Amino acid sequence: MCGGIGTDGGDETVVVLFYCYQGLGAEGAAQLAEEQQRLGAELRLSGRVLVALEGINGTVQGGSAAVTAYEVAVQRFFNTRIDWKRSAASEQNLFPDFVVKQVSELVGFGLQEAKPLDVHAEGGTHLSPEEFHSRLLQNSEELRIIDVRNTFEYDVGHFDGAIDPGMTHTAQWPRYVKDNIQDLRGRTVMLYCTGGIRCEKASAYLRRRLNDLGDSSTPVFQLEGGIHRYLEAFPDGGHFQGANFVFDKRAQMRSASTSVVGRCSECSSAWDTHHGGRVCAVCRALVLVCDACDATSSGEYWCPEHSEMKGIYHHFLDRFTAEELQLQAGALQSCLAKEVGTRKKNRRNTLRKKLTQVEARLAVLTRSGACPGPPIRRCRACERPYSECPGSCWGFWRRTEPE
Numbered sequence: 001m002c003g004g005i006g007t008d009g010g011d012e013t014v015v016v017l018f019y020c021y022q023g024l025g026a027e028g029a030a031q032l033a034e035e036q037q038r039l040g041a042e043l044r045l046s047g048r049v050l051v052a053l054e055g056i057n058g059t060v061q062g063g064s065a066a067v068t069a070y071e072v073a074v075q076r077f078f079n080t081r082i083d084w085k086r087s088a089a090s091e092q093n094l095f096p097d098f099v100v101k102q103v104s105e106l107v108g109f110g111l112q113e114a115k116p117l118d119v120h121a122e123g124g125t126h127l128s129p130e131e132f133h134s135r136l137l138q139n140s141e142e143l144r145i146i147d148v149r150n151t152f153e154y155d156v157g158h159f160d161g162a163i164d165p166g167m168t169h170t171a172q173w174p175r176y177v178k179d180n181i182q183d184l185r186g187r188t189v190m191l192y193c194t195g196g197i198r199c200e201k202a203s204a205y206l207r208r209r210l211n212d213l214g215d216s217s218t219p220v221f222q223l224e225g226g227i228h229r230y231l232e233a234f235p236d237g238g239h240f241q242g243a244n245f246v247f248d249k250r251a252q253m254r255s256a257s258t259s260v261v262g263r264c265s266e267c268s269s270a271w272d273t274h275h276g277g278r279v280c281a282v283c284r285a286l287v288l289v290c291d292a293c294d295a296t297s298s299g300e301y302w303c304p305e306h307s308e309m310k311g312i313y314h315h316f317l318d319r320f321t322a323e324e325l326q327l328q329a330g331a332l333q334s335c336l337a338k339e340v341g342t343r344k345k346n347r348r349n350t351l352r353k354k355l356t357q358v359e360a361r362l363a364v365l366t367r368s369g370a371c372p373g374p375p376i377r378r379c380r381a382c383e384r385p386y387s388e389c390p391g392s393c394w395g396f397w398r399r400t401e402p403e
């Protein structure tokens, strides 16, 4: 260690969430990534940092003094004010290591704009938590409060009256905008997310599409600092119900209020804790499942978008009998017949692939007269039994997107 401030000074362990949009160029991004690696090692930090040509996004944990030194170094690199969202870490290690990844976008919107979005010039107007709060109080018909996070995040907690666009990943935002832009025109649009980074792009994208329609007057706002800053300003939760989902081992941060808005997808009882091993059999999005249901289930679940595939589409097939597989094949075929149109192309491919797997498994059973395997709970990622899975291949450990 050369000149770093260690975490073993007995000081408090903290976590910071941060981002900064600033054009870096290829050389600048490479330099930044290198400096990040060095800082992580010197300051003995853990966390996830994404570096792109458009800036940086990270969640970093370490000793309080080390994190301060890190903040100073990053601030110096960008030479601009960065909003550091700091919180005390009750868990010792939220991340197993410090990973810096160079990516094409800080948030995976999958945008292919001829002219890249400029969040500073095109983004929605920032509202402080207090301003956002007082606009929510007006609760007018003209308001459109949109949660730009994923459904599995919305389900754990959200603002009163907020719209869930029904996304399992952020790349579905452009489709939501396309389908709803006429309803949004002329209203007051208020966007929010976890810490603010997704709204920067989401609001810029929405404003560009409004501009395409010659509409430069529809007001588009974004909550500065996201739910994180709002809950700091309104510790009792204010208009936010439930918990703020975060992408690390904590999974969520609560306000002082104990309201639980989530529901177990199996038994509908109040439940709002996500678990990295409880994911959709089809798309691997997190699914809310209570401990009681998980203890007695096969370990396969379905997200709201894929709920109609419940009992039809399974990841692991070897525990089923030939009769069960026959039924699944029939059900998959009738699902396939219902999915028409270009938008359903991915869905059809998914179903076809599974149908092929079911038929192959059926052939094996028929040919060899083999019996189905025992119903062992297995890891979706490494396919080993849970008891043998190192636990580093799924859930939050595996995640690389900090927000």
Ligand SMILES: [Zn+2]
Pocket: 264, 265, 266, 267, 268, 269, 289, 290, 291, 292, 293, 294
């Ligand atoms: Zn349950």
Ligand SMILES: [Zn+2]
Pocket: 168, 280, 281, 282, 283, 284, 285, 302, 303, 304, 305, 306
């Ligand atoms: Zn799904």
Ligand SMILES: [Zn+2]
Pocket: 379, 380, 381, 382, 383, 384, 389, 390, 391, 392, 393, 394
């Ligand atoms: Zn595993």
